[in-house]
Amino acid sequence: MVSWERMRVFDAVARLGSVRAAAEALHVTGPAVSQHLRRLEREVGCALVERDGRGIRLTHAGRVLAASANRMAETAAQADADLAAISGLVAGPLRVGAVASALRSLLPQTLLALTDAHPRLEPEVQDGEASDLLPDLEAGWLDAVVMESWTHAPARVPPGVLTHPLVRENALLAVHDRHPLAHLTEVPLNSLHGLVWASCPAGSDTHQALVELLRRQAVTDVQVRYCVADYSTQLQLVAAGLTAALVPRMAVPAHHPGVRLIPCRPAVTRTICVATAPRSQTPAVQAFIAGMARAAHGMGPGVPGPAEQG
Numbered sequence: 001m002v003s004w005e006r007m008r009v010f011d012a013v014a015r016l017g018s019v020r021a022a023a024e025a026l027h028v029t030g031p032a033v034s035q036h037l038r039r040l041e042r043e044v045g046c047a048l049v050e051r052d053g054r055g056i057r058l059t060h061a062g063r064v065l066a067a068s069a070n071r072m073a074e075t076a077a078q079a080d081a082d083l084a085a086i087s088g089l090v091a092g093p094l095r096v097g098a099v100a101s102a103l104r105s106l107l108p109q110t111l112l113a114l115t116d117a118h119p120r121l122e123p124e125v126q127d128g129e130a131s132d133l134l135p136d137l138e139a140g141w142l143d144a145v146v147m148e149s150w151t152h153a154p155a156r157v158p159p160g161v162l163t164h165p166l167v168r169e170n171a172l173l174a175v176h177d178r179h180p181l182a183h184l185t186e187v188p189l190n191s192l193h194g195l196v197w198a199s200c201p202a203g204s205d206t207h208q209a210l211v212e213l214l215r216r217q218a219v220t221d222v223q224v225r226y227c228v229a230d231y232s233t234q235l236q237l238v239a240a241g242l243t244a245a246l247v248p249r250m251a252v253p254a255h256h257p258g259v260r261l262i263p264c265r266p267a268v269t270r271t272i273c274v275a276t277a278p279r280s281q282t283p284a285v286q287a288f289i290a291g292m293a294r295a296a297h298g299m300g301p302g303v304p305g306p307a308e309q310g
Contacts (some may be wrong), residue, residue: 002043007069009036014066015139018055025141073140091120094284097133098125098146100229101251102272110291121284129204130155137277143285145275152216153209157275164274164289166296169249171268172261176241182260189264190217198226198234198243210246213268235259
């Protein structure tokens with residue numbers, strides 16, 4: 001009979017594609033993961049993984065067992081949710097993934113308030129892009145994902161995932177205060193030819209949104225030379241006169257010397273929302289959504305609304 005603990009580890013390895021990534025997700029060491037794999041292979045009597053460059057690849061038997069391991073993980077997550085719902089207790093692990101700007105501006109005050117009100121709650125946070133975090137939500141490794149969705153490039157949400165809108169805000173064009181565009185009170189997007197841009201790393205949702213936005217405005221010479229995930233660093237590059245950036249209002253610090261912020265025409269907006277899986281509607285998750293909504297409301301105009309299915 002296979003061990004559930006080893007199946008849980010194998011599920012992480014199969015889903016993430018390497019021992020190292022599984023170890024990081026499970027907060028254990030790489031040798032511990034490798035030991036679980038070897039013992040599981042002895043239990044089932046066949047090889048489950050084989051080396052593939054720096055990672056690993058599942059054998060045919062491994063792919064078959066991975067499907068069962070994933071179902072077991074889903075069942076365990078549902079059992080946790082059912083028990084929490086019965087007790088109504090806001091306690092235990094709360095595993096949250098978040099985009100960096102929301103993590104910096106909304107998460108600290110939310111989690112501080114929640115842990116003050118519910119001392120038995122144990123939040124865990126990791127940052128990343130929605131495209132990387134949502135698969136972990138579906139697999140049951142995260143309970144909630146704080147993500148962004150741009151009007152011109154909506155986030156792709158897997159079927160069945162619920163989204164809870166928190167706040168909608170405008171993005172602003174950031175240029176050096178002596179830039180030729182700095183005198184404008186509003187900038188037409190179709191006039192932004194020939195600029196050098198700072199944006200989040202290539203492949204990220206925000207990077208893709210910037211390129212898509214400008215191409216829709218017939219701006220084809222999009223030169224993203226500074227790939228930096230942190231908006232504050234992007235603004236420092238703008239203040240140095242090196243680049244322009246498109247920055248959500250929430251990410252703008254109170255003082256930004258050397259930077260001129262200009263509204264765009266048409267307006268560019270993003271929505272911050274919390275994504276949850278149907279099976280993760282525990283009291284802890286519900287308290288987290290409510291706390292995030294309060295934090296977002298305190299930062300400016302919000303757009304609370306019912307949960308939407310992807």
